[in-house]
Amino acid sequence: MERKGEKSRIHPVGNMKDANITVYRMSPGCDLGDVEVGKTYIGRVQGFANFGTFVQLNERVKGLVHKSNVRTHHREKDSILVRVLNIRSNGNIDLEEVTIPVYTVEMVERKSTAVRLSELAGKVGKTVRIEGEIAQIKQTSGPTIFTIVDESGTENAAAFVEAGVRAYPEAECGDLVRIVGEVMMRQNQLQIEVEDLTILAGEDAETVRERIEKAIDLRSEPPEVPLLIDSPVLEKLRPRMREVAKIIRKAVFTSQPIILRHHADADGICAGVAVELAVISLMREAGADFDADYFLFKRAPSKAPFYEIEDIIRDLDFATKDNVRYGQKMPLVILMDNGSTEEDLPSMKLAQVYGIPMVVIDHHHPDAIVDQYLVGHVNPYHVGGDFGITAGMLGTEVARLISPGVEATIRHLPAVAGVGDRSEAPERAKYLALVRETYTEQDCKDIALALDYLQFWLRFNDGREIVKDVLNLAGDFERHRRLVAHQVEGANLAIQDQLSACMPHVRHETLPNGAELFLIDVEIHAHKFTFPPPGKTSGEVHDRLCQQYSGSPVVTIGFGPDFAVLRSRGVMMNIPQMVRELREEIPGGGISGGGHLVVGSIKFVEGMRDEVLRGLIAKISLVRTGLPA
Numbered sequence: 363m364e365r366k367g368e369k370s371r372i373h374p375v376g377n378m379k380d381a382n383i384t385v386y387r388m389s390p391g392c393d394l395g396d397v398e399v400g401k402t403y404i405g406r407v408q409g410f411a412n413f414g415t416f417v418q419l420n421e422r423v424k425g426l427v428h429k430s431n432v433r434t435h436h437r438e439k440d441s442i443l444v445r446v447l448n449i450r451s452n453g454n455i456d457l458e459e460v461t462i463p464v465y466t467v468e469m470v471e472r473k474s475t476a477v478r479l480s481e482l483a484g485k486v487g488k489t490v491r492i493e494g495e496i497a498q499i500k501q502t503s504g505p506t507i508f509t510i511v512d513e514s515g516t517e518n519a520a521a522f523v524e525a526g527v528r529a530y531p532e533a534e535c536g537d538l539v540r541i542v543g544e545v546m547m548r549q550n551q552l553q554i555e556v557e558d559l560t561i562l563a564g565e566d567a568e569t570v571r572e573r574i575e576k577a578i579d580l581r582s583e584p585p586e587v588p589l590l591i592d593s594p595v596l597e598k599l600r601p602r603m604r605e606v607a608k609i610i611r612k613a614v615f616t617s618q619p620i621i622l623r624h625h626a627d628a629d630g631i632c633a634g635v636a637v638e639l640a641v642i643s644l645m646r647e648a649g650a651d652f653d654a655d656y657f658l659f660k661r662a663p664s665k666a667p668f669y670e671i672e673d674i675i676r677d678l679d680f681a682t683k684d685n686v687r688y689g690q691k692m693p694l695v696i697l698m699d700n701g702s703t704e705e706d707l708p709s710m711k712l713a714q715v716y717g718i719p720m721v722v723i724d725h726h727h728p729d730a731i732v733d734q735y736l737v738g739h740v741n742p743y744h745v746g747g748d749f750g751i752t753a754g755m756l757g758t759e760v761a762r763l764i765s766p767g768v769e770a771t772i773r774h775l776p777a778v779a780g781v782g783d784r785s786e787a788p789e790r791a792k793y794l795a796l797v798r799e800t801y802t803e804q805d806c807k808d809i810a811l812a813l814d815y816l817q818f819w820l821r822f823n824d825g826r827e828i829v830k831d832v833l834n835l836a837g838d839f840e841r842h843r844r845l846v847a848h849q850v851e852g853a854n855l856a857i858q859d860q861l862s863a864c865m866p867h868v869r870h871e872t873l874p875n876g877a878e879l880f881l882i883d884v885e886i887h888a889h890k891f892t893f894p895p896p897g898k899t900s901g902e903v904h905d906r907l908c909q910q911y912s913g914s915p916v917v918t919i920g921f922g923p924d925f926a927v928l929r930s931r932g933v934m935m936n937i938p939q940m941v942r943e944l945r946e947e948i949p950g951g952g953i954s955g956g957g958h959l960v961v962g963s964i965k966f967v968e969g970m971r972d973e974v975l976r977g978l979i980a981k982i983s984l985v986r987t988g989l990p991a
């Protein structure tokens with residue numbers, strides 16, 4: 363691509379006639395083909411021989427001033443003006459020194475005939491030359507499809523030797539290549555039919571790589587978008603959100619697959635869906651294939667509030683197969699509404715074995731140890747905030763930095779996430795106010811409940827399209843309204859049914875610190891394998907008891923044979939810390955768990971349940987209580 367040189371004037375004073383003399387400076391990318399006979403260049407003295415002076419026009423082009431054409435005295439590295447007399451067939455350049463007191467300098471850029479991928483749409487039917495990096499190689503039953511990335515975008519190049527046979531088998535993912543071929547339209551997609559493919563090596567490859575990397579880095583810089591709401595904590599998180607948005611944008615621009623894992627509740631779904639929409643919109647913008655949102659992006663809910671070994675092994679299984687079968691890069695993993703705690707470490711260590719970069723967007727109380735495994739981490743606790751700023755709020759703000767165009771579609775997701783996670787932060791009210799015209803607080807609560815109910819039945823599936831209907835992202839408002847009403851009715855009936863079965867079995871005691879403690883055995887006094895599951899059942903029981911004991915601190919423990927779920931109000935607990943202490947104090951308890959500070963869960967071995975529960979209650983009895991004013 364030929365660019366016009368930028369003119370800059372040296373020696374601005376003096377005679378305008380002289381100033382019209384132009385001398386040229388060769389930019390670093392230029393080579394012999396860019397040198398023109400008769401033109402004057404600014405060079406640098408490289409060395410001397412008895413027959414003349416060697417002059418460099420840039421790092422890679424040099425010529426000779428024969429001693430008969432030397433006009434002044436020089437030392438090595440001096441600047442010198444030279445006119446090109448002749449370029450010999452062997453590539454040697456004959457120069458002549460000239461002296462011009464006043465002149466204008468013009469940069470010479472590399473005359474590459476390479477066309478940028480973003481310009482291909484205007485070149486259908488023409489033969490072009492492109493330079494870029496191979497991001498993926500897919501063997502079809504016909505041609506071999508090379509996905510090429512350059513500084514401006516990404517397109518496919520199809521090479522054919524014989525049906526189903528790999529063309530250019532020496533070309534690998536990550537290679538820098540120069541391709542000559544005709545631009546065609548195939549199924550409404552631009553494609554280059556490869557006539558020639560050269561793998562670039564050495565300096566050529568470095569020059570192209572540098573050019574692409576620099577341009578992609580610049581292009582990945584997120585746009586300057588103000589926050590949706592006024593929030594000092596979110597404001598302080600902006601630099602970290604920009605960092606993570608940049609990493610995600612870069613993954614899209616380099617055709618790196620993305621796996622987004624999120625907690626399988628309303629908050630986690632809102633967070634994941636906001637980023638999903640932004641990523642897919644950016645993929646389209648960057649010219650990715652029409653089906654790229656299926657093979658380059660995967661959103662998957664995780665049952666646990668952390669990245670379980672089971673989840674990452676499933677993800678690795680797919681990623682390594684895609685890597686071998688389709689030549690895909692290893693993925694970027696995004697963890698949302700999970701990923702901040704020690705419990706994520708085993709998975710993070712495994713990701714490291716495969717060189718998989720991970721970013722976390724979470725509002726669980728973070729353990730500093732995870733950060734050494736992450737390339738980015740957004741968490742309100744890092745800047746003095748807390749879990750009241752939920753993952754769905756963070757995810758929506760990050761999504762706007764990835765692709766600002768999605769804002770109108772996802773504006774209401776933070777409000778749904780806030781009520782879904784029972785946020786008590788001031789941000790909740792602000793996000794609700796933002797969408798008041800379209801969604802009341804009750805609407806948001808209904809959507810959140812519908813999401814929880816739907817996800818329960820979806821189990822490990824992402825429900826990509828049906829979730830869009832629940833969140834009113836698919837553009838069919840009537841269907842959204844009816845679907846939410848249906849899910850809310852089903853969820854409420856199931857909750858009522860569950861509560862009428864288990865409320866009569868709730869045991870009550872008042873702890874020495876004034877907290878009202880309620881215990882419910884959800885294994886034997888609640889329906890199993892249906893909605894609401896044990897965690898939500900305990901939450902619903904807790905909500906009713908909080909209403910009943912509105913003036914008191916309340917703790918509810920729902921337990922099964924080998925687990926307990928904790929909900930609390932007005933009791934300053936630190937559940938992850940309690941879990942750590944119990945693990946030390948009760949040998950053979952097999953204790954693990956965590957979650958938020960005041961909402962969480964704990965696992966243990968069945969035979970130690972009574973000891974563990976007694977230990978837990980003893981700890982809760984010591985905790986400071988106090989209701990928010």
Ligand code: MN
Nearest residue numbers: 629699753783
């Ligand atoms: Mn959450």
